[in-house]
Amino acid sequence: MTPAELRQAAREGRWTRPTAGVCDGRVQANLMVVPAEAAFDFLLFCQRNPKPCPIIEVLEAGRVEPACAPGADLRTDLPRYRVYRDGQLAAEPNEVAGLWRGDLVAFLIGCSFSFEEPLAAAGIPLRHVETCANVPMYRTNRPTTPAGRFHGPLVVSMRPIAAAQVALAVQITGRYEAVHGAPVHVGAPEALGIADLSRPDFGDAVEVRPGELPVFWACGVTPQAAALASRLPFCITHAPGHMFVTDLQNASLGR
Amino acid sequence: MTPAELRQAAREGRWTRPTAGVCDGRVQANLMVVPAEAAFDFLLFCQRNPKPCPIIEVLEAGRVEPACAPGADLRTDLPRYRVYRDGQLAAEPNEVAGLWRGDLVAFLIGCSFSFEEPLAAAGIPLRHVETCANVPMYRTNRPTTPAGRFHGPLVVSMRPIAAAQVALAVQITGRYEAVHGAPVHVGAPEALGIADLSRPDFGDAVEVRPGELPVFWACGVTPQAAALASRLPFCITHAPGHMFVTDLQNASLGR
Numbered sequence: 001m002t003p004a005e006l007r008q009a010a011r012e013g014r015w016t017r018p019t020a021g022v023c024d025g026r027v028q029a030n031l032m033v034v035p036a037e038a039a040f041d042f043l044l045f046c047q048r049n050p051k052p053c054p055i056i057e058v059l060e061a062g063r064v065e066p067a068c069a070p071g072a073d074l075r076t077d078l079p080r081y082r083v084y085r086d087g088q089l090a091a092e093p094n095e096v097a098g099l100w101r102g103d104l105v106a107f108l109i110g111c112s113f114s115f116e117e118p119l120a121a122a123g124i125p126l127r128h129v130e131t132c133a134n135v136p137m138y139r140t141n142r143p144t145t146p147a148g149r150f151h152g153p154l155v156v157s158m159r160p161i162a163a164a165q166v167a168l169a170v171q172i173t174g175r176y177e178a179v180h181g182a183p184v185h186v187g188a189p190e191a192l193g194i195a196d197l198s199r200p201d202f203g204d205a206v207e208v209r210p211g212e213l214p215v216f217w218a219c220g221v222t223p224q225a226a227a228l229a230s231r232l233p234f235c236i237t238h239a240p241g242h243m244f245v246t247d248l249q250n251a252s253l254g255r
Numbered sequence: 256m257t258p259a260e261l262r263q264a265a266r267e268g269r270w271t272r273p274t275a276g277v278c279d280g281r282v283q284a285n286l287m288v289v290p291a292e293a294a295f296d297f298l299l300f301c302q303r304n305p306k307p308c309p310i311i312e313v314l315e316a317g318r319v320e321p322a323c324a325p326g327a328d329l330r331t332d333l334p335r336y337r338v339y340r341d342g343q344l345a346a347e348p349n350e351v352a353g354l355w356r357g358d359l360v361a362f363l364i365g366c367s368f369s370f371e372e373p374l375a376a377a378g379i380p381l382r383h384v385e386t387c388a389n390v391p392m393y394r395t396n397r398p399t400t401p402a403g404r405f406h407g408p409l410v411v412s413m414r415p416i417a418a419a420q421v422a423l424a425v426q427i428t429g430r431y432e433a434v435h436g437a438p439v440h441v442g443a444p445e446a447l448g449i450a451d452l453s454r455p456d457f458g459d460a461v462e463v464r465p466g467e468l469p470v471f472w473a474c475g476v477t478p479q480a481a482a483l484a485s486r487l488p489f490c491i492t493h494a495p496g497h498m499f500v501t502d503l504q505n506a507s508l509g510r
């Protein structure tokens with residue numbers, strides 16, 4: 001399936017499932033839509049926190065067709081959305097065309113799916129993929145750099161990596177700055193304020209086996225957490241795992 | 256002289272000259288100040304054009320003390336400013352405290368002074384430094400990616416580099432993405448729409464000798480050119496060569 005076919009299927013309601021593993025090799029993106037009056041603060045938040053919030057594209061107010069996916073419509077082409085009002089989840093619809101307004105600004109933010117492909121290609125197993133689970137994610141005690149009204153904790157994803165492969169995992173993901181880049185922390189979860197790895201704040205727990213270290217990457221849930229913490233009157237995001245599939249190749253993000 | 260001493264001297268009117276060569280090893284920055292209503296568009300312009308507009312820091316509206324220079328005041332600590340109204344140069348004062356407003360947003364943008372230091376350290380001569388001239392800069396036929404009201408041509412700086420050192424110059428500056436990074440063009444000025452290297456649009460002409468190629472880097476004048484082309488009602492910049500000297504080390508920008 002091509003990205004355009006996947007987006008068309010989502011638009012017609014024929015694809016409402018998560019997008020993990022679809023359209024091999026293509027960049028998938030987190031979606032965040034905020035009113036124009038909050039857009040400068042949010043763009044500044046992303047600029048100040050590039051590891052959790054790597055920008056793939058920002059559209060002008062009201063625009064719905066990104067340059068990274070000609071012909072697409074961000075109001076309909078994701079399989080599932082979340083609508084938040086005053087920091088509370090209000091709805092989880094399959095399209096948001098009826099909610100769209102001329103003052104809405106859409107942000108597409110990089111996703112770790114892009115660096116998992118080269119990790120796997122290098123022979124580094126990904127436990128959450130092996131077990132068909134969501135990657136475990138944790139709120140940390142490390143604050144993001146605030147910007148205007150936006151603030152909140154850094155959220156990280158965790159992958160158990162064999163001690164002998166940690167350096168390789170750092171080197172490979174370090175080449176992908178457009179999608180979170182190198183880990184922010186290797187081992188010692190307690191130093192990040194994570195008391196119990198078996199109880200993630202988002203996603204599913206995975207086993208860390210003897211001889212493995214928990215390795216933590218900045219996570220694209222961070223900007224959503226900040227948007228909620230700031231109690232925006234209105235915002236739209238993708239539903240977890242239901243990403244926007246762009247035409248970009250993952251390989252184009254490496255350096 | 257430390258950066259704090261230089262800034263204090265500028266604040267007290269004891270330093271009104273250009274800043275090339277002062278505070279060895281410290282990052283110097285272009286200043287661009289725009290009203291809040293234009294700040295999202297300008298930040299988006301920088302995000303879409305990272306080579307000419309590498310952001311060092313953006314301050315919240317009304318703020319004048321950047322994190323990269325604690326104790327500094329952006330209204331007084333540059334040796335000379337330019338004030339533009341409706342896209343026309345209106346004044347070139349030594350401080351802008353009297354013009355400051357609560358809705359002004361200050362952008363600090365990287366400057367090629369930072370990568371000239373490692374070039375020179377690697378044994379690559381810089382002709383404009385040898386001749387105590389300004390680096391020559393040219394408007395090109397290559398458009399920037401527009402953002403909201405901002406648009407305009409890419410402006411480049413040019414340094415003649417010996418053919419045997421071109422690759423080294425690319426590799427060294429490529430490590431400095433926060434300050435324009437690798438060249439955008441090597442040789443063939445006519446392909447950039449530059450008809451006559453001896454007549455730069457800004458700065459001073461320098462000789463390109465036999466066995467040398469003209470090498471072109473994205474230039475920090477690009478965002479100013481875009482601000483003028485967009486006929487902003489009001490903006491403040493540094494005067495050419497009269498940069499803001501931060502506390503940051505150039506070495507911290509390399510990778």
